[in-house]
Amino acid sequence: MFRLILFTVIILSSASLQAQRLETQLGANYNHDPDLIENELLARAGVRWVRVTPRFFRYMNGELDPATDEGLEHIIRASNAGYKVVFGFRFDFHQNERIPIPNSQREREMFDVIGSVIARIGEHIDIFTLGNEPNLETVGADMVFQESHGGIPLVVFTQRLLDEVVEPFYDRRPSFRRPEIYGGSIPAIFQTSTQNNDAVRGLLQMANDDDRIAGFDLHFHIESFDEVDAGFEFARSIMPEKPFLITEFSLHRLYRSKIEEPLNATEAGTDFANTYGYDPTWKSYQWYTVVNSQRVTPDEFKAFFDSREWYPQNYLDLYREKFNQYGVFLATYPILQQSAPQVLNPTSPLWFINPVYMQVSLELEEDGSLAANPLCVDDYLEWASYRLPLGEVFEEIHDTIRLYPNPTAGLLQIDRGRLKGKVEITIHSLEGKELQVNEFSTDEIRLDLSDLRNGVYQLTLKSGQEVYSKKVFIDSK
Structure with a gap:
């Protein structure tokens, strides 16, 4: 498995992503x-x-x-x-x-x-x-x-x-x-x-x-x-x-x-106004004022946008x-919401509609946590979970010194590039605890980090007077 990883490496540079189709x-x-x-x-x-x-x-x-x-x-x-x-x-x-x-x-x-x-x-x-x-x-x-x-x-x-x-x-x-x-x-x-x-x-x-x-x-x-x-x-x-x-x-x-569009612009909009007790002739910005000054439920927030044909x-x-x-x-x-005016008019900005979590516009969850925006949260979480495929990317530490794959399931390869002689590699937790110290004189450097839990670690590489550092992500899922 690890040999396959080594032969399928692609250099990580955002400039090469089109060719990789990532x-x-x-x-x-x-x-x-x-x-x-x-x-x-x-x-x-x-x-x-x-x-x-x-x-x-x-x-x-x-x-x-x-x-x-x-x-x-x-x-x-x-x-x-x-x-x-x-x-x-x-x-x-x-x-x-x-x-x-x-x-x-x-x-x-x-x-x-x-x-x-x-x-x-x-x-x-x-x-x-x-x-x-x-x-x-x-x-x-x-x-x-x-x-x-x-x-x-x-x-x-x-x-x-x-x-x-x-x-x-x-x-x-x-x-x-x-x-x-x-x-x-x-x-x-x-x-x-x-x-x-x-x-x-x-x-x-x-x-x-x-x-x-x-x-x-x-x-x-x-x-x-x-x-x-x-x-x-x-x-x-x-x-x-x-x-x-x-x-x-x-x-x-x-x-x-669409800020001046009335609630009753559609039949669904009239139903929305009647369901939640609003005047059907209200303009959208009037309902937005209620949203930011009184908070509404995620269900009501979604129902409003579902009633808009556009x-x-x-x-x-x-x-x-x-x-x-x-x-x-x-x-x-x-x-997170950064701009949410409590009183809106036809010229008001509407940035508050976008964020994934809404500390101003939506009622809090029962446990007191921020409610998620029902318009986008599911798609956001699914998209955010995407990761560059393990084993298909390089990450440069400095110039020709590269490590891969990062994130890794546990096995890590380091190309030492121009560095000569003995190389010392130390792994620390982010709290500073030393977890591994290894010395290598071979051209190929392979680290086995499979004993470490999933998470983020600091790798430090020393060669003579040169010292380089890189965060390493372990994800063995």
Whole structure:
């Protein structure tokens, strides 16, 4: 069995996933609120990936201290518990200031703050995204060519973030596993105005041309699934081969387009209103106000959407099919409500409809735990349970040093690459308890971890003065 594993290995790189035909993985998105991350809820959801994008200017303006920020501590705890982390900043320039001129004092100040955040959590980042919806967070003048910047300011800033901060940080720390870098994250890529944006095109071109960038992050908040096809097709016209990351997706535009629809727009809607005691002429936003101010049962929440002719049942499955079709490496979906206004009107945002667990809108379970969103929880849990097949992937520790399979059922192979001489490998629990110490002088290194329970462990590899570390997942199911 183990020999078969060795002969069927494929190098793990998100760039090779299309050729492998592996499915899109699903993780949990916490957006700008890492302080909401709780490992217990992540375990309930069955995910392995967590995505966060804290607001940069909260650090820049001194509201948060990178050295003590509790949100960053939550990221570290999740990583130490074995969850993989997608991290990037929300650079909300449009609310604060223009993008600084290259090599200016202001740029150096910003890069110093970015560096201090990365110094706190750098060893816990598995994927680093170079922005979050920058075309919405940047003033128009910074998305066209400016002589002062020698290019499009947003594109120049993003390139320099990679060149002057991210890459040098990991160059100075060879024992850290270097995260994969993704460009983005661009929303509404299906809209003509987005496609005609010089900065958006420039960021996609940068991701396509720079070998250090693994792929590109897109956001799909849609009204129609035709928009998913249109968005991917445009992105593929500029970046034809590299994989996509989708850190945000929802039906938010569809929900918003129907916010003024009356309950009695359909016969089923009239039955819904009569069953639950509402005025049938109420607009949808009036019922949403009840949902967020008084809580409703999961059955009532589902009954409302079942009464809407436009609502696509099992929409997560529809997204999953599209993402597999277009070579998406990983998608993340909101796991907890972060915006749930109690009084709604025709212009209100409706993000509260999306999350898997609803601490504001739904009545608690009998045991006091959060109720799950009946619109998506079953499909979410099934999708989140998908894992890359054991024995079919490599994971790089550093350069040519690789271990596989990871997750493993118990047997682990390590390619020592350029390392010469004796290699010492130590296995620790996440609490720091030493569980195994092995020395190898052979070219092939095989570890038997079958005596360890399922879970996450820390592997440390030492060769002379070089030390490398990697988390190992054991899953013998």
